[in-house]
Amino acid sequence: MLLNSLTTRDKIIIALVLISLCVLFYFAVQERNELINKRQQATVMGQQQATDIKNLQNQLQISNQNAQMLADFIKQAQASQIQPVNHFTVQAPTVQVATDQVASRINAKDPTLPPQALEKTDNTIVTPHQLTQAEIDKAKKENEANKGTDKPKINEEYGVNVFKNNNYRNWEWSTGYGQHCGKGYIPIGLQRNYSKDNAIEAEVHLDTGMPKNVTGWEVKQVWKTDKLFFMF
Template sequence: MIQVFQTWGAAFKQNKWLIMLVVFFLFISAMLIWLWQRVQQAEEKNRQAVVLQQEQLEKTQALSKALHISQMNAKELQAAYDKLKTKPPAASFTVKAPSLEVAAEQVAERINKQDAALPPAALEKTDRTAVVKNDKDYKVDVLKINLDKAWELSTGVGSHRGDAYIPLGVQRNYAPNKAMAVEAHLVPEDLARGKIKTSGWEVRQVWRF
């Protein structure tokens, strides 16, 4: 039994940094999974259909606040909605209501309840669903929206000239096809001692397509 412990002890000493690196990576992964779950819970709530006024669609800040989206996504939505006005809808249906306000509320409620009587296009799962009261054409528009994520986080394990490192990156998507990324290379041995030390870093301009 003593020999077994000695063998395990020797193996641990020989691979101490590798074991600590794996443990740290698992810890970071668990934290990211927990954070992802919290974000998903918030996103699930934000996926509920909401009623928008025409005026809100015309103001970027108001639209961003109403749908809980970035101003970049709000501007993209405004541009997309202007183009959609000239095209036939993906689906049409009739709602009996005393006013447009009531009709919009009814449509949003039915979408949130996944009313099977509605067209599949209206029930499609997307990041956001906006029900717009269109006073000009006296109708209700349903917008199914998939967002362009504003921020991205990344981590993993890497090696440079035989030295292991943990990359920790942040990417800011500031335009539909452009982003800025920053990445730091953390030294695992120092992280195991509770210290933060970098062995390198990089800043990248990213073109997305």
């Protein structure tokens, strides 16, 4: 048995490492949950604020790379180059009131909203949107078709956009316990995500003795994919 081959010192070190990892994991989860809950609150921004990289960084507390990607996406959406996933109607005297109402309903997890608006993501941005000419023409046609019905009139100048965004993490770190040729070691890894789908990782192996000595190391390029060999 592998466990029987370990010395008492190795067993103690493994136990201490596991306990330390459990404690770190507990506090990391608590901190992450608090951060997630804070970030998942809908943030109201003006149309220009939502495409300002510095403003996105400051208000959402995200990296420059994430802010750039989000700003580019919002610009495309505002230009109708990206079509919305869903539509819903709100009644309000002004577009700003409508924007605030939508944000409040998202934060209150209003079940009458579309599921996409309530989806858990890293960030939620609610912003007024000046309609493009194509959107204005569409709104006018819908209003014309709804004449004589109890359906509310659609604003032919402005709408409200809801953006749901997931960020990628710049850095990741890891540690644990492993064995090689019957000898225990502690791996410590650091990964730099330099794009959404690519990263580089460095890992060193420390022996279980005191003082710690480096027994090995590795550097890896990491590719991130939605499917592995087109199977999953």
